[in-house]
Amino acid sequence: MKSLTLRGWVTLVVLVALALLPVFVSMTGREFFLVLATRLVILAIAAVSLNLILGYGRMISFGHAAYLGIGAYAVGIPVYYEIYNGFIHIGIAVVVSAAFAFLTGLVCLRTRGVNFIMITMAFSMMVFFAFVSIEEYGGDDGLVIEVRSEFGQWVNLENDTVLYYVCFVSLLGILYLIRRIVHSRFGMVIQGARGNEARMQSLGFDTFRYRLVCYVIAGALCGYAGALLGNFTSFISPEMMDWTRSGELIFMVVLGGTSSLFGPVLGAGLFILLEEILSGFWLYWQLIFGIFLILVVLFAKGGIDSWLGRRPER
């Protein structure tokens, strides 16, 4: 057995802490931590999915929050029509997100650089405005999700601890999935195209198609996170898809460290904790948050992940 590196230890400690958190909560009765941790884990899934395209593929999507919204509405709208089956909710969330990613990806991936950033944002704003103007589902005011998804008698999401563990296990599964993707031949092509696209093309890879598939996977995973988010907040409004939300997701990824498997989880964690602590003691906490963001960009290149020592050779 190999000895663990610092990075390995941090990963292990964070995961064990997250796994044991409900025990701590049931002992101390501080429900608040469970709520915080659920939000953290869900946003970590979203950040991990964004990292697949942003970190490994260098596709800077500024519209990733749209998938969170699509996923949450995929729970909210069926519940509105009294369809409570969670498998249907998750199915709709993943399929619609993947379809949206596929269709927009066909256009977005033709562009490069800042045009890509802007067109991904434009597509997310289209979804945003679409939901703002659909009065049937609450428009601007949003939609209350009265019942959480039902998964038969064994998994009852109405229990907050169960919901938390569903989110946590999903995070573990998705981390494993991303790990497999990144180390596969497919993942190698994506990373190769990040470094030098012309070289990958001359090796005979149709990089556009590889990128498109990668983009669709990331969208579908984030749609799944959105379905969890809808269950967790029991409320969905277009505001969740505003471009500033996408900016926050990018911040989580960069804060944790792009193109590292576990970095976005750490980034999402630090983001949520900072937001919670700062907003607790100062009305104008966003000032500190903004300054912190600028300082991270200026001085902390590589994010938290780079403090954990050199990346192992792949």
Next chain:
Amino acid sequence: MDWTLLTVQLLNGLQFGILLFLLASGLTLIFGIMDFVNLAHGSLYMVGAFFCATLTQWLDSFWLGLLLALPATAVVGVLVELIVVRHLYERDHLDHVLATFGLILVFDTLTQMIWGPDGQVIPLPAWLDGQVSLGDAIEVPTYRVAIILTGLAVAFGLFILVTRTRLGMQIRAGASNRKMVSALGVNIGLLFSIVFVIGAVLAGLAGMMIGPITEASIGMGNQIIIVAFVVIVIGGIGSIKGAFIAAILVGLIDIMGRSYLDVLFKMFMSAQNAETSAPAVSAMLIYILMAVILAVRPSGLFGPRGR
């Protein structure tokens, strides 16, 4: 057909387009020359409006307020460039996006600390507040006409600056090859700063001009900046001409879509379907336009090829 309404809406579209141009011209110059993505450009628009509101209330004169708010916004632009932006030129777009996103948070919160959460009204002088008649029986608000004329004058001035002056020559040269320009002895750092401040002042001016109509409010720049980005992407990044044409196009399409799309839809669908779908589609119209244009020409209408 109601011709008065049509004229008013056309003017509104034109006026919106002009405002977008003031924002987009700065953005496109900054991007074209420095390859810098400035999300915080909308914050300068907001700062301009707030400065103008306070100065107008203190001095009791819109003109003095406007005149003094312009250099005040320029000072903010210089500070932003010196403290943050200057250190980011060598970085990639992701860092630009994040750092300027942080700047937006800082600006929005500082504005809230200084001016409080409520919007600030900018009172207009009486002679700008009325209506002016165009031809027979069509009356339009004087102030909107004033915005259009001012904007056109600024656009003309900017055009002369970029195409006819030495500074403009350096700006254009910097946009096509930064390294060569600095090798020829132009102080590229200074040039960057000047362009950034020009952009800041133009954005501030746009904020000051819209202020009397909408009032200065926190976060007012965060929606319009996205539309301004749509404009520069459609027009082709780095092109002033493209920004102007795209701004007018987007302004007209957005306003006309909001006013007339339901009429158009009623021609081929039921009234009820038209009433529900028209607002959704009209809000998305400019983004659809952008997607279509980028699908056909990935670098925009007047963009450089292969950037």
